[in-house]
Amino acid sequence: MIRNASLFLAMRYLKPKQSFLSIITFLSILGPILGVAVLIVVISVMAGFNRDIREKILGMQAHIQLKHALEIPIENYENILDKLNSMSITCTPVVEGPVLIQTRKQILAKFIKGILPHTEENVSDLYKSVSEGKYEISEDEVLIGKDLALQCNLRIGDKILIHSPDKLNKMIEINDDGAIQQKETQEIYTPEELTIAGFFSMGMYQYDSSILILHIEKAGELFGLDWNSATSIHIRTDEPFNLPPIIDRIEKEMMFSHLIPITWQQSNQRLFGALRVEKNLMFFLLIFIMIVAAFGITATLITIVIQKTREIGVLKAIGASPIDVLMIFIIQGGVVGFTGTTLGTALGLVIIENRNFIAGILAKITGTEIFPKDLYHLSQIPALVQPSDLLAIVISSFFICITGALIPALYAAKLTPVNALKNEM
Numbered sequence: 001m002i003r004n005a006s007l008f009l010a011m012r013y014l015k016p017k018q019s020f021l022s023i024i025t026f027l028s029i030l031g032p033i034l035g036v037a038v039l040i041v042v043i044s045v046m047a048g049f050n051r052d053i054r055e056k057i058l059g060m061q062a063h064i065q066l067k068h069a070l071e072i073p074i075e076n077y078e079n080i081l082d083k084l085n086s087m088s089i090t091c092t093p094v095v096e097g098p099v100l101i102q103t104r105k106q107i108l109a110k111f112i113k114g115i116l117p118h119t120e121e122n123v124s125d126l127y128k129s130v131s132e133g134k135y136e137i138s139e140d141e142v143l144i145g146k147d148l149a150l151q152c153n154l155r156i157g158d159k160i161l162i163h164s165p166d167k168l169n170k171m172i173e174i175n176d177d178g179a180i181q182q183k184e185t186q187e188i189y190t191p192e193e194l195t196i197a198g199f200f201s202m203g204m205y206q207y208d209s210s211i212l213i214l215h216i217e218k219a220g221e222l223f224g225l226d227w228n229s230a231t232s233i234h235i236r237t238d239e240p241f242n243l244p245p246i247i248d249r250i251e252k253e254m255m256f257s258h259l260i261p262i263t264w265q266q267s268n269q270r271l272f273g274a275l276r277v278e279k280n281l282m283f284f285l286l287i288f289i290m291i292v293a294a295f296g297i298t299a300t301l302i303t304i305v306i307q308k309t310r311e312i313g314v315l316k317a318i319g320a321s322p323i324d325v326l327m328i329f330i331i332q333g334g335v336v337g338f339t340g341t342t343l344g345t346a347l348g349l350v351i352i353e354n355r356n357f358i359a360g361i362l363a364k365i366t367g368t369e370i371f372p373k374d375l376y377h378l379s380q381i382p383a384l385v386q387p388s389d390l391l392a393i394v395i396s397s398f399f400i401c402i403t404g405a406l407i408p409a410l411y412a413a414k415l416t417p418v419n420a421l422k423n424e425m
Helices: 002-013 018-060 077-086 146-152 165-171 216-222 246-253 269-307 311-319 324-353 355-366 387-414 417-424
Strands: 064-068 090-102 105-116 128-135 141-145 159-163 172-174 180-182 192-200 211-215 232-236 259-263
Touching: 018 269, 018 324, 018 387, 064 246, 077 090, 077 232, 090 165, 090 216, 105 216, 141 146, 141 159, 146 192, 192 216, 211 216, 246 259, 269 311, 269 324, 269 387, 324 355, 324 387
Parallel strands: 105 211, 141 192
Antiparallel strands: 064 232, 064 259, 090 105, 090 159, 090 232, 128 192, 141 211, 159 192, 172 180
C-alpha cells in the first residue's frame, strides 16, 4: 500500500498549496523546456548547414577524381575517356592549378579549372549556376564567380590577364642553394588576355571568389601541358554515397593501373571533419544548459524535502521503506524531466518550422539582418531535424533531470523517523 502511494505523493508534492513552491516547481520545469529547445534548434541548424554544404560540393565537384600516381599530367586522356564511357561511367577531363590574375589595379592569386563544356555538364552543375552570360566558352573566354566579379568590379566583356606559371618558370628559377637566377631566353613574356563571358554562382564563397573556368586547351597551354593532356579525370555517379563498387571496377582495369581514384569525401575530409567536430562541440557545450536546469530541479526537490521532513518521518514510522521514499522524489524528477523535455521538444520543432519568420521579426526589432544572405549565400536559414539527434537530445535531457533528482531523493531516503520528527520540532 505504501508503495502504491509513492506516485500519489509525488504528484501531490508537485502541486503544493504554497504559492512560493508552485513558482519554484514551474521554474524547474521551465529550465528543461528552454534547454531542450535551444539544443534542438542549434543542432538542427548545424545539420542543415552540413547538408547544404555537402549538396553544393556534390554539385561543383566530381564524385571521383582520377589522378596520376606520380602526380604528373595524364597524357592521351581521350583513350581513358573512351574506356570509361565503354564501362558506362560518365567522365570528363580537367586541367586545374593556381595562377595569378591581373585586373585593372589588382594582382590576385586564384585557381583555374580548364573544362570541356559539352562533357563538363554531365559531371557537375556548373552550367546550371551560370547566372549571367553564356556557359559555352571558347579558348579566349573565361567564366568567373559572382563574388570575384564584385570584388574586382568586373563586368561581362571586360578583359583580364592571366599569368602563365609555365612561362614564369622559364624566365626565373631557384637553384638548389636557394639563389634566384633569371634565365636567358629569346622569348618575350606576355600574359594571356581573356574576355569574361559570364558569371556563375555556386552559393559557396570559396568557389565563387577563387575559381576561374577556362577552356581545357587554354588551361593546358597556361601550364605548359602537351595537347590531349589533363591533370585529372572527373567522374560522376548515380550513387555518390556508394562509390567502392565503381572504384573496384576502375582498379581492376590494367589501363588505369597508373591512376589513383580520389573520392569527394577524401577531397573534403578536413571540411566535413571540422563540421562534425563543431556540431559535437556545440552539443557538448549546450548540454550544460540542461545541467543548469538539473540544478534547478535539485534545488526544488531539496526545498520540498525540507518542507516535508515531518511527513517523511511519519511515512517511515508507519512502515515506508527507504526505497518507497526514494521513489517519491525520483518520480517527481522524472515527471518534471518528462514534462520539460516534451514541451521543450515541441517548442524547438515549432521554432525550427518558423525559423525564417522569427528571424525576420528579430531583424525588424533590432534593425540588423539576422542571417545575411551575402555572407552565407543561402536564401534562408537551413535546418535538418535528424531522428538520431532528436533521440540523443531527449534521452540526455531526461537522464540529466533524473540525475538532478537523485541527490535530494537519497537525502530523504536516509532520514530516520526519529531524526525527521526531531528536525521538524
